[in-house]
Amino acid sequence: MRSLEIADELDFPKNLCVLGIETSCDETAVALLKDGVIVGEKVMFQNDLHADFGGVVPELASRQHARTISDAISQTIEQSNTKEPEQVLDAIAVTYGPGLAGSLMVGVSAAKALSVAWDVPLVGVDHMEGHLFAGTLFRSIKLPSLTLLVSGGHSQLIDVQAPGVYKYLGGTLDDAAGEAFDKVARLLGLRFPGGPEIERLSHSGDASKITFPRGLKGNSLDMSFSGLKTSVLRYLEKNPEARAEDVAAAFQEAAVGSLVDKVALALKKTRYRSVVIGGGVAANSLLRAKVVTLCNKAGVEAVIPPKNLCTDNGAMIAAAGAYRFISGFVSPLDLSINPSLNLV
Numbered sequence: 001m002r003s004l005e006i007a008d009e010l011d012f013p014k015n016l017c018v019l020g021i022e023t024s025c026d027e028t029a030v031a032l033l034k035d036g037v038i039v040g041e042k043v044m045f046q047n048d049l050h051a052d053f054g055g056v057v058p059e060l061a062s063r064q065h066a067r068t069i070s071d072a073i074s075q076t077i078e079q080s081n082t083k084e085p086e087q088v089l090d091a092i093a094v095t096y097g098p099g100l101a102g103s104l105m106v107g108v109s110a111a112k113a114l115s116v117a118w119d120v121p122l123v124g125v126d127h128m129e130g131h132l133f134a135g136t137l138f139r140s141i142k143l144p145s146l147t148l149l150v151s152g153g154h155s156q157l158i159d160v161q162a163p164g165v166y167k168y169l170g171g172t173l174d175d176a177a178g179e180a181f182d183k184v185a186r187l188l189g190l191r192f193p194g195g196p197e198i199e200r201l202s203h204s205g206d207a208s209k210i211t212f213p214r215g216l217k218g219n220s221l222d223m224s225f226s227g228l229k230t231s232v233l234r235y236l237e238k239n240p241e242a243r244a245e246d247v248a249a250a251f252q253e254a255a256v257g258s259l260v261d262k263v264a265l266a267l268k269k270t271r272y273r274s275v276v277i278g279g280g281v282a283a284n285s286l287l288r289a290k291v292v293t294l295c296n297k298a299g300v301e302a303v304i305p306p307k308n309l310c311t312d313n314g315a316m317i318a319a320a321g322a323y324r325f326i327s328g329f330v331s332p333l334d335l336s337i338n339p340s341l342n343l344v
Contacts, residue, residue: 010133010141010163012036013322019085019092019114020318021073023107024099024127025152026050026061028068030076031314033322034088036137038315040080042072047193054186062102069110076314086118093321096124096331097341098153104337112333123321124331128154128343130316131278132166135303137319142273142301146266148291150259151279152178152193155223157266158344160276163323168344169266170221177255178281180225184232184251188244198248199284205249210235210242212254214261221262221269228254252286260290267298274301282310 014035022029026047032040046064050056077085094111097104108124115122131149135141145160146169155178156171175183178195185194190201212231215224232251236242263275275295281287288304295302309316 008143010136010143010145010160012136012319013326016090016322016326017088018318018322018325019076019089020314020316020321021092021094021107021111022127022130022312022314022317023065023069023103024095024097025103025312026056026064027312028065028072029312029314030072031318032076032080032082033315033318034080038137040076040078040082041313041315042075042079043313044068044072051192054192055182056100058100058102061100062106065103065106069106073110073114086120089118089120091121091123091321091325091330092118093123093125093317093324095127095130095317096335097126097338099127099339101337101339104339108335108337112335115333121325121330122333122335123324123329124335125317125320125324126341126343127317129320131310132158132160132276132343133319133323134278134305134309134313134316135276137309137315138305139303141276141303144272145274145276145303146263146270146272147276147278148259148263148282149279150177150277150281150287152176152182154279155225155259155281157221157262159270164327166344170223170262172223172225173216174224174226175229177223177225177259178279180229180255181281183229184248187233187236188248195281195284198252199286201245201248202252202286205243205245205247207246207249207253209246210250212250214254214258217261219265221266223258223262225255225258228258252284256284256287256290259287260294263291264294264298267294267300272300274303276303278305278310280311283307
């Protein structure tokens with residue numbers, strides 16, 4: 001994306017009406033933004049569909065998206081009280097990667113159809129850029145900003161100088177943080193998705209009773225969660241009588257601590273005016289609290305979106321699409337999905 005003029009703050013572009021469609025994994029999410037305000041939104045979850053499998057089954061996910069995408073779009077439009085969307089929409093933004101190929105295809109196909117039917121420009125959006133811009137939906141972001149993106153498929157630190165001006169600082173070398181939460185949840189006999197279940201169980205646990213390792217200590221901004229997951233497995237094998245609550249709390253402490261350690265290290269290396277967190281794991285209460293504490297000590301602003309804007313949603317895609325649109329970026333109607341798309 002061609003960058004916009006460098007500014008001191010990142011804020012949602014005004015005087016725009018953008019429809020956002022997100023189907024990269026297992027949420028069918030659509031939202032309509034007008035002047036930076038969510039005027040219509042629908043998220044259809046598939047948790048129950050995948051729960052028995054302990055994770056998202058790609059074929060089931062894509063089929064469910066195909067069943068629900070039309071309803072999600074129509075309900076969003078109806079909720080927004082928009083009578084003639086083709087008359088008011090400036091752009092239709094859609095996630096084209098990264099993600100599950102079949103799921104992405106459903107969303108992109110729907111967006112293309114609407115683009116042709118309504119004669120409205122199509123804007124392809126990187127899913128991770130959507131998480132990056134979720135914070136603009138409730139406040140301005142002071143630049144330069146350090147962004148921590150943590151989800152089931154990604155864990156990375158991004159230097160943000162302006163829209164489209166990003167630098168990769170470090171990321172996981174194996175499991176993503178959200179993936180580790182899901183795998184440990186399965187070890188503890190918890191349902192999918194694992195993140196909320198681990199957090200719920202941790203409230204009744206004592207993290208101080210068990211010490212799990214934090215991966216990749218030192219001066220690197222890269223992360224590792226595979227060893228932590230294996231440590232939990234070995235601990236449970238040797239201590240079958242251990243309280244699941246204590247194990248969950250200790251794991252959460254180690255996983256969140258590792259993420260916060262990397263944010264703290266990045267703040268020591270470079271001066272930033274704000275820290276933004278995004279992605280499904282950013283809904284974790286312990287991570288949110290620790291990031292606020294760290295930022296207060298470092299004298300930078302913590303930008304933490306409401307929990308509903310951390311998990312996959314159409315509003316964040318509309319927000320990122322708005323920035324792309326005003327920078328002159330419009331996708332062709334032969335836009336292809338890119339399941340392995342990289343933000344930087």
